[in-house]
Amino acid sequence: MPDYRAHFDFDIRFANGGALSGTGFRLDLPSPDLAQDDIARLLVTHLGLALVDEVALRGLRVVSEPHRGSRGVDTSTGLGAGDAGSRTRIVDLSHPIRAGLVTYPGLPAPTIASHLTREDSRAKYAPGTEFAMDVITMIGNTGTYLDSPFHRYADGPDLAGLELSSLVGLRAEVFHLDDAWDQSRRGIRPEILADRDVRGAAVLLHTGWDAWFGRPEYGSGAPFLTGEGAEWLIENGAVLVGIDSLNIDDTESGGERPAHTLLLAAGVHVVEHLTNLGAVPPRGARFTAAPPAVEGFGTFPVRAFAEIPA
Structure with a gap:
């Protein structure tokens, strides 16, 4: 399910005096069909404001855009994913390591060599059984x-x-x-x-x-x-x-x-x-x-x- 954000300018007046304005503001939304008043309340929650008297939104647009973590908007459960139970999705955040990879300019790249090839291993094990054993030489500052x-x-x-x-x-x-x-x-x-x-x-x-x-x-x-x-x-x-x-x-x-x-x-x-x-x-x-x-x-x-x- 895609994420949605609201783009707008705003003017806020406070009940005890004073005002706050913003231009080009962006706010995460839990769904794309919120009423303008609901978006205004989300804005107040996100900014952590008190004694707000009136909120006016100008040039409001709702677009499909990844969330950025606005306060008051629950993004932890897929925004209405329901009873997904304990299922999880895994996202890999690591760069693969390969021979010759330059992670940081000036530091050595890793080298990978065979200690025991599959072909050579056939003489050491029972027929149909083979292994590869490899050696990697690298600095600790490699990859992620x-x-x-x-x-x-x-x-x-x-x-x-x-x-x-x-x-x-x-x-x-x-x-x-x-x-x-x-x-x-x-x-x-x-x-x-x-x-x-x-x-x-x-x-x-x-x-x-x-x-x-x-x-x-x-x-x-x-x-x-x-x-x-x-x-x-x-x-x-x-x-x-x-x-x-x-x-x-x-x-x-x-x-x-x-x-x-x-x-x-x-x-x-x-x-x-x-x-x-x-x-x-x-x-x-x-x-x-x-x-x-x-x-x-x-x-x-x-x-x-x-x-x-x-």
């Missing part, structure tokens, strides 16, 4: 991967020291920001995150930059999380932050890495190079990104995925 605190801090927990409860089945808050930034303002600031309850959640930042993955364009001009944005997420209880971009930090501002520094110091996991976040609703999904339990290692690829109620 998770950073543990050990990646940044020598005394931080390594991959083997992470609690599975902080990696599996997390409530996902997805921020669809693919149409909310440009080259002059690449940083994701706390203001754009502040309308959500992120406590205990995996915060997934959908920028759309994954469209360039594996191409030279991926390596420059990428969106990132600002240090202030990282501080806000920590203060508000996020347990994991993921992004579909080159890095959680701005790699073009010198050697500082404030988002990594702050998040990993606070024990907040970081997942970079996600993909397909546009297929995950703003709320209602569960997120998993568990690496192997490698001791003395800080970063490793994950098979990240979202579970969405059917």
